[in-house]
Amino acid sequence: MTLGSLVTNPRIMKALIVLALLAYIVSVWGNLKSIRMVNDEEQSKKIKRSVEEVIAPLWDKIHELELGTGPKYPPVKFLSEKDRKRILITGGAGFVGSHLADKLMMDGYEVTVVDNFFTGRRRNVDHWLGHGNFELINHDVVEPLFIEVDQIYHLASPASPPNYMYNPIKTLKTNTIGTLNMLGLAKRVGARLLFASTSEVYGDPEQHPQPESYWGNVNPIGPRACYDEGKRVAETMCYAYQKQEGVDVRVARIFNTFGPRMHMDDGRVVSNFILQALQGQPLTVYGSGSHTRSFQYVSDLVNGLVALMNSNVSSPVNLGNPEEHSIMEFATIIRDLVGSKSRIANLPEVPDDPQRRNPAIEKAERLLGWRPVVPLHEGLNRTIAYFRRELQLQADEYRPRARLARTRHQPLHRL
Numbered sequence: 305m306t307l308g309s310l311v312t313n314p315r316i317m318k319a320l321i322v323l324a325l326l327a328y329i330v331s332v333w334g335n336l337k338s339i340r341m342v343n344d345e346e347q348s349k350k351i352k353r354s355v356e357e358v359i360a361p362l363w364d365k366i367h368e369l370e371l372g373t374g375p376k377y378p379p380v381k382f383l384s385e386k387d388r389k390r391i392l393i394t395g396g397a398g399f400v401g402s403h404l405a406d407k408l409m410m411d412g413y414e415v416t417v418v419d420n421f422f423t424g425r426r427r428n429v430d431h432w433l434g435h436g437n438f439e440l441i442n443h444d445v446v447e448p449l450f451i452e453v454d455q456i457y458h459l460a461s462p463a464s465p466p467n468y469m470y471n472p473i474k475t476l477k478t479n480t481i482g483t484l485n486m487l488g489l490a491k492r493v494g495a496r497l498l499f500a501s502t503s504e505v506y507g508d509p510e511q512h513p514q515p516e517s518y519w520g521n522v523n524p525i526g527p528r529a530c531y532d533e534g535k536r537v538a539e540t541m542c543y544a545y546q547k548q549e550g551v552d553v554r555v556a557r558i559f560n561t562f563g564p565r566m567h568m569d570d571g572r573v574v575s576n577f578i579l580q581a582l583q584g585q586p587l588t589v590y591g592s593g594s595h596t597r598s599f600q601y602v603s604d605l606v607n608g609l610v611a612l613m614n615s616n617v618s619s620p621v622n623l624g625n626p627e628e629h630s631i632m633e634f635a636t637i638i639r640d641l642v643g644s645k646s647r648i649a650n651l652p653e654v655p656d657d658p659q660r661r662n663p664a665i666e667k668a669e670r671l672l673g674w675r676p677v678v679p680l681h682e683g684l685n686r687t688i689a690y691f692r693r694e695l696q697l698q699a700d701e702y703r704p705r706a707r708l709a710r711t712r713h714q715p716l717h718r719l
């Protein structure tokens with residue numbers, strides 16, 4: 305059969321056309337496949353690149369941790385096992401408690417902070433989180449606590465008048481049931497307990513300055529009674545446990561204290577005046593402003609608490625700075641230090657407000673070798689700097705306002 309006859313044969317011709325078509329399809333499919341393979345390769349390279357970008361910082365972090373260059377803590381002294389006491393601070397995330405935690409941590413002790421975060425804040429102690437000597441427990445002292453410790457600083461309680469008056473029953477429970485629970489713990493584990501009492505046990509004092517021997521002048525049914533009487537009965541409990549159960553107790557009567565980490569809007573006079581001066585608001589003086597207070601800086605107080613805890617003085621000791629000012633003087637001092645043009649506004653006086661307060665500190669000087677050393681202006685400047693920073697940090701989120709007391713003449717005047 306010749307080639308010509310093959311081409312002219314229609315059946316063979318059809319078969320040749322089908323074959324040619326098949327060959328074409330196969331070649332097109334082959335080309336497509338090779339194009340797809342090139343795309344796939346590029347895609348997987350891209351994915352690999354972006355995964356590397358995400359993972360790289362994690363590798364750096366792991367490397368950092370391996371080298372021990374992770375979170376940086378303030379320098380901590382090394383103490384041998386024998387000297388490294390286990391210390392509990394109730395209310396340790398609060399204003400005074402967190403400064404005390406700093407000191408005890410830096411001195412090398414094992415510190416357990418217990419707080420219910422009613423007025424305490426996690427960020428006051430978050431620079432210690434993760435440290436081997438530090439533990440933070442979210443717990444309310446109104447419930448019993450079972451841990452092993454050598455010393456207990458029992459500070460848990462709201463301290464600013466608007467805060468402690470906000471829920472008087474809770475303030476009473478914290479100072480009574482809470483103190484019973486902590487004394488029970490001290491008894492069980494043989495720990496020494498220091499109770500943070502207050503100058504408010506002297507009420508509106510008729511003796512001036514106030515020595516520890518003064519019994520006070522407290523209205524037992526007034527608006528401040530939940531705190532004043534709560535603290536007074538807590539002192540009674542300490543000495544009952546000492547007498548009946550042999551618990552080793554210390555009682556610090558703490559006078560007005562200020563410093564960084566005070567709540568900006570907790571309603572105390574220092575925080576109110578600084579905030580008002582920084583925001584150009586009127587400084588609110590309750591009554592004529594002739595009543596007096598004596599203010600100590602927080603680091604002085606912390607040194608006093610530690611000296612008292614480690615002393616052999618078990619009767620109450622005043623801790624305060626005897627430099628006394630009228631509230632009106634105090635308003636002008638703060639306004640001048642802030643450099644503010646705020647005016648001073650006199651509001652109605654608050655009920656049962658103690659008229660004069662000044663600590664007699666001879667006992668602390670004689671028996672503890674302690675006296676306050678930070679001058680008022682220096683402490684105020686540090687506190688003002690802290691409030692300025694806080695206001696900047698919070699500028700985008702929320703504008704704190706000074707909190708005003710409830711007065712005899714409700715509602716409060718508009719300023």
Ligand SMILES: O=c1ccn([C@@H]2O[C@H](COP(=O)(O)OP(=O)(O)O[C@H]3OC[C@@H](O)[C@H](O)[C@H]3O)[C@@H](O)[C@H]2O)c(=O)[nH]1
Pocket residue numbers: 463464465502503504558559560561571572573574576577588589590591595597631654657658708
């Ligand atoms: O805006 C304000 C706030 C307060 N004040 C006055 O300033 C004085 C001090 O008031 P604070 O609220 O700071 O503190 P107080 O002295 O009343 O109570 C304090 O006493 C000692 C501690 O135990 C407690 O921290 C707290 O109860 C009071 O006379 C108060 O009436 C003002 O005039 N204007």
